[in-house]
Amino acid sequence: MVPWAGAALWMLNPLLVVWLTLAAAFLLTLLLQLVPPRWLPSCALFQDLIRYGKTKCGAPPRPAICRSFDVPKRYFSHFYVISVLWNGFLLWCLTQCLFLGAPFPDWLYTLLRILGAVQFRERVEGENKVASVHVRIAGGELALSAFLVLVFLWLHSLRRLFECLYVSVFSNAVIHIAQYCFGLVYYVLVGLTVLSQVPMDGRNVYVVGKNLLMQTRWFHILGMMMFIWSSVHQYKCHVILGNLRKNKAGVIIHCNHRIPFGDWFDYVSSPNYLAELMIYVSMAVTLGFHNVTWWLVVTYVFFSQALAAFLSHKFYKSKFASYPKHRKAFLPFLF
Structure with missing residues (x-):
């Protein structure tokens, strides 16, 4: 690692603060869910904010004021519409820069500088000759890494939009308006982070x-393979869930919950959440393993998906007496 990298690694820029805060918040929330309920005071609003969809059924009774902030869970598709458009725009800007030499728009460049984008020319001029060679090489790798990750993010959002529109079968389940607003902002922030x-x-x-x-580099190839592998499994899981509400002809016949089987469902209750985590891990690999900012994103994804998987697992166990006892919530054989 070049000399300046160690210092820059832990410098708390705005993105590091945001992702560290989100990761810590969801870790704390997950830990609170693991504590016996009798040890904590009941808070309907808190439970309402961390649950969505079917898991709201297992929450304490919801006051009328909480229900007034509900929006349909099918609005998930809006997240991916925003992501496809916004991250598609960012990908277009980056493509213009990389292949046509066009500069970023002034407003986008200013925003990236605020968020902590690195000026490599300043780094090179401040280093000795040997270190500057490593900096230049790292700069080339980072440019390709970021380009690939932005492509992955856009493809992931496009696939998820397709699944929301044509694969998933949404019931009358709901999400809180705060969760909806967070979801809209989330993919904008993720794209800017990349x-x-x-x-x-x-x-x-x-x-x-x-x-x-x-x-x-080799980690670009490995990251791409991991991304494809994780995406395929997530798609399979969503197809399995969608088919639970369809007949053999593909016609929707009900919106009830049933026990899913097949693929990663044989090991965990929420393999789609596990696949989501693996998709973000594949992006961390593509960035070369040592990108601290993105590992904080992965940490946030881990705790947020673990929380959702844990609540989903509790729902399945409470609803189905015959639910497979060997099946874990999120991580095969572990959790």
Whole structure:
């Protein structure tokens, strides 16, 4: 690791603070759910904010004021519409920079600087000759890594939008308006987080050489394979869930909950959440394993998905007496 990297690694820029705060908040929330209920005072609003969909059925009775803030769970599709449009725009801007040499728009460049985007030219000029070589190489790898991760994020959002529209069968389940607003902001923030990892040279992207593909490293290939593998399994899980409410002809016949079987459902109650985590891990691999900001994103995803999986697992166990006892909530054989 180059000398400046160690210091920069732990510098708390705004994105680090945001993702660290979110990860800590969901870790605390998960731990509170593991505590016996009698040890904690009941708070209907708190439970309402952390549960959505079917898991609201297992929560304490909901006051009328809480129900007034409900929106349909099928509005999940709005998250992915925003993500496809916004992250598609960011991907277009990055593509223009990488392949056509066009600079970022002023407002986007300013925003990225506020969020902690690195100016590699300043780094290189401040290093000795040996270290600057490592910086330039790292800059080339980071440019390709960020490009691939942004492509992954856009493809992931596009697939999830397709699943929301054509695969999933939504019941009359609801989410809180606060959760809905958070979901809209989330994918905007994730896209900016990826783009802020791009090494900057003024308003342009810092790239070594003219051929970006020459910066390909083994972890780019590994990350791509992990992304495809995780995405395929998540799609399979959503198909299994959707088919529980359809007949063999593909016609929706009910909106009740049933026990899913097949694929990763043989091991955990919420394999779609596990696959979501693995998708983000694949992006961390693509970024070269050592990107602290993205590992904080992964940490947030881990705790948020673990919380949702834990609540979903409790719902299944309470609703179905014959629910498989060997099946864990989130991590096979562990949790």
